[in-house]
Amino acid sequence: MNATNELYRICAETPSVETYLRLRLEAGMSAKSPEAARIGLPNSWHAVTVFRGDEPVGMGRIIGDGGCVFQIVDIAVARGHQGRGLGKQIMTELVRALEQHAPDKAYVSLIADGDARFLYEKFGFRPTAPASIGMYRVMT
Secondary structure, eight states: OEEEOSSOEEESOOOOHHHHHHHHHHTTOOOOOHHHHHHHGGGOSEEEEEEETTEEEEEEEEEEOSSSEEEEEEEEEOGGGTTSSHHHHHHHHHHHHHHHHSOTTOEEEOOOOTTHHHHHHTTTOOOOTTTOOOOOOOOO
16 A cells, blocks of 8 residues: 655555665664664565655564564654654554454554654553563674
8 A cells, every 4th residue: 555645655665675774774763784684674564665756764664473463663764854744654554554454362562762652652552561561682
């Protein structure tokens, strides 16, 4: 599915490795290695890329096992395009895919950085604390 507004179009497509690495950095997210991106991106359950003209300026992905567990990851909008509702449009497309294709009772999680939690709450996401707490480990 493709969604459009006056300046941007959102395509149901996984970003290229180069686009993925660039957008993560431009959005202020942590760097990933090209090797990790080459391995991980093809395993996306669903992904969208936002374009302004031919330039990719945003992205978002869903990963998971396709049945029981999904995670929304890599919501990124290049700094020069932030504040224009693109994050909301990305989330709309990702949630639409989940609503149409994920099985009943599937668990969908995400990590909300800073004020992004206010956006995710609009899509029905709630904090897990105090019942549980998100944890992570970065492999080195």
